[in-house]
Every structure is written in structure tokens, then in C-alpha cells.
Amino acid sequence: MLSAQARAAARAALAAAFRWSGAMALWKATVLKNRATVLMYHRVLTPAQAARAGSHPGIVVTAETFAWQMALLKRHCHVLTVDEFHAGLTGTRPFPPASCLITFDDGWRDNVENALPVLERLKMPAVLFLPVGFIGKRRAFWREALTQLAVRAVRASRSSAALREPLAAIMRPLGLAHLLELRDDDVHTAVVAQVSDTLPATQPVAVDDLSRLAEVLGVSLESLADADAFMTWDDVETMRRGGVAIGGHGVDHRVLTTLSAGEVRAEIEGSREVVAPLAAPATLTFSYPNGYWTPEIAATVRTAGYRMAFTTEAGLVSAGDDPWSVRRVNIHEAATASPAMFLSRVMGFL
Numbered sequence: 001m002l003s004a005q006a007r008a009a010a011r012a013a014l015a016a017a018f019r020w021s022g023a024m025a026l027w028k029a030t031v032l033k034n035r036a037t038v039l040m041y042h043r044v045l046t047p048a049q050a051a052r053a054g055s056h057p058g059i060v061v062t063a064e065t066f067a068w069q070m071a072l073l074k075r076h077c078h079v080l081t082v083d084e085f086h087a088g089l090t091g092t093r094p095f096p097p098a099s100c101l102i103t104f105d106d107g108w109r110d111n112v113e114n115a116l117p118v119l120e121r122l123k124m125p126a127v128l129f130l131p132v133g134f135i136g137k138r139r140a141f142w143r144e145a146l147t148q149l150a151v152r153a154v155r156a157s158r159s160s161a162a163l164r165e166p167l168a169a170i171m172r173p174l175g176l177a178h179l180l181e182l183r184d185d186d187v188h189t190a191v192v193a194q195v196s197d198t199l200p201a202t203q204p205v206a207v208d209d210l211s212r213l214a215e216v217l218g219v220s221l222e223s224l225a226d227a228d229a230f231m232t233w234d235d236v237e238t239m240r241r242g243g244v245a246i247g248g249h250g251v252d253h254r255v256l257t258t259l260s261a262g263e264v265r266a267e268i269e270g271s272r273e274v275v276a277p278l279a280a281p282a283t284l285t286f287s288y289p290n291g292y293w294t295p296e297i298a299a300t301v302r303t304a305g306y307r308m309a310f311t312t313e314a315g316l317v318s319a320g321d322d323p324w325s326v327r328r329v330n331i332h333e334a335a336t337a338s339p340a341m342f343l344s345r346v347m348g349f350l
Ligand SMILES: [Zn+2]
Pocket: 105, 106, 249, 253, 289, 290
């Protein structure tokens, strides 16, 4: 067996060979014929923002990385509007060679600050999926709020022995009491990694538990949202004017497979009511929160009037694929460390 390090080196070498040997041109003309790649981005952060953010590293690229990635897409791919993508998917028009659709989930404020200027400069379209209950509110996703609280809890328990047991009592049932034993100098990075690995998206931590932790730590839940902020509605309008199509991503970003049929309908229709006036009817699209869906949920999305729905399942898209379970390719910093690795991933080579 190759070590993880050796495997990573082999992948990098393969990616470089793919880019420079002429294989990429052949690949575009054959494997990518009438196919497209949907790129899935979440957060685009400056180093200072990344040092404070509570998000999983698997949903982050740096602003610098995003800028060179867009320049490469401009050079090597045909970047589609959502309308052109729909036409290719449904067979109305073939996908041009090496077609791409750029998508952003969640409506993070950093998208308007760090991604939009790049897209505007290069005149590239994109799609943005909004969990409408978070837009324009000082409100964090539970995972980011929990991470911010856990960072503060570790620091507080180091400086005050009296806080240690009250914090542990709340964190123990969440399976997070071990964080208080962390000895890392970089508490933030250590906690982000631990929270990401410990808690699945399907088991959200209750607001009551977050509130109890916040109370012991003497912080407000609202203030926790500042390092992981969502757009205002003015920001959304700025994105729209910059050529970004708006789609739905639920109301409260709940994992739809964990809900009753009535709750699923409320999430899907609630976000449609808000985003439909911002989208052309032909291009109203949906992204399943955390990628969880079933055929019944897809049918609800369809009935609600959306035209397509995007998953987080990995892979390229072919003309004729099911429009209610569109595959995407997740782009994050570690998976796209070099231009060659990025292009290989986008083109489905690695
Ligand atoms: Zn999401």
C-alpha cells in the first residue's frame, strides 16, 4: 500500500502530466463530449477571515485560489449560464466542449466580497443557492456557532478552572467534552477539525444547547454569527446585478431527509416564494441542503416549480441525466492545491 503522502504525490504527478502532455485536449474532445462539470463552492475567504471562520475546511477556498481558478476556467472551459446548462442537460442544445457551471451554496457574505469581483472582472456567470431564513439575519448555522462556542470554551477552561465543569456538563452529551483537553497552541484550527469530524449534518445540535453554552461563556448567539456571516438582501441584489442567478436552498437549511413530508414542503416552498421573484422562471433551481435527498423530496421540488435540483454527489453531468439529482464537483482548498490538480478535478480526470 502507498502511504497517503505517496498517493497525494502520485496524484499531483498525474495531474501535471494530464495538463501538459496534450492528454487534456484529447480528453476534452472524447470523454467530455456533450458533458458538463458543475463546480460546487461554498466559502471564499481571505487569510484573516479564514483564521476566524468556524466552517469545515471542506467548504473553503482562499480568495487567492478562487481568483486563479476562475482565470483557468476562463481559459480552458466554456462557462455556462444556468439557462445554457439547462438546455444542455435536457438535450435542447449540446453542451459545448469542456462546459462548466459555477455554483455557490448558502449565501455566505464572503462571496459578495471576494468572489463577485473576480466573476465580474472575467464576465463569468454563476448560480447562488440561498437558505432564505439566514439571509439578512445575524444568525449562524449550528455547526459554525458550535465551533465558535467550542473555541471559546477551550480558552475559557484554560484560564478559569471554575468554568471547566459547567462547560464539560453541556459538552459531554454532545460528545465534545474531550475538546477541553486539547493542548494545541492553535485552538481555533484544532477545534474546527474536531467539530467537523465529530458531528454529522443529520444530527444538528439544538439551539437550547448552543444557548446554554453561550450563557456560561457570557456571549450572545447573535455575536457568534459575525465571523460566519450570510449576505444581506442588498448583497443578494448586488450578486444578481453582477450576473449571478439566484436559486433556493431551503428556509432554515434543514437536512430534508430528517423531516416530515409537511416540513419538507415548507422548506422547499418557503424558499421558492422568496427566490422566485429574483429568478427567471426558466432558471429557478434548487440545491438540497447538505446534499440529502430522496425521490419523494425531488418530486416535491419539482411540484414547487423549480426546473432542476443539485446534489453533492460527485461526478460529471451528461446530456439526458435526471434534472432532479444533478451531480457536482466539490471545490475546496486541499483538493485543488495546484492549477493542474484543479483542472484534473474539474475535467473528471482525477
Ligand atoms: Zn448548504
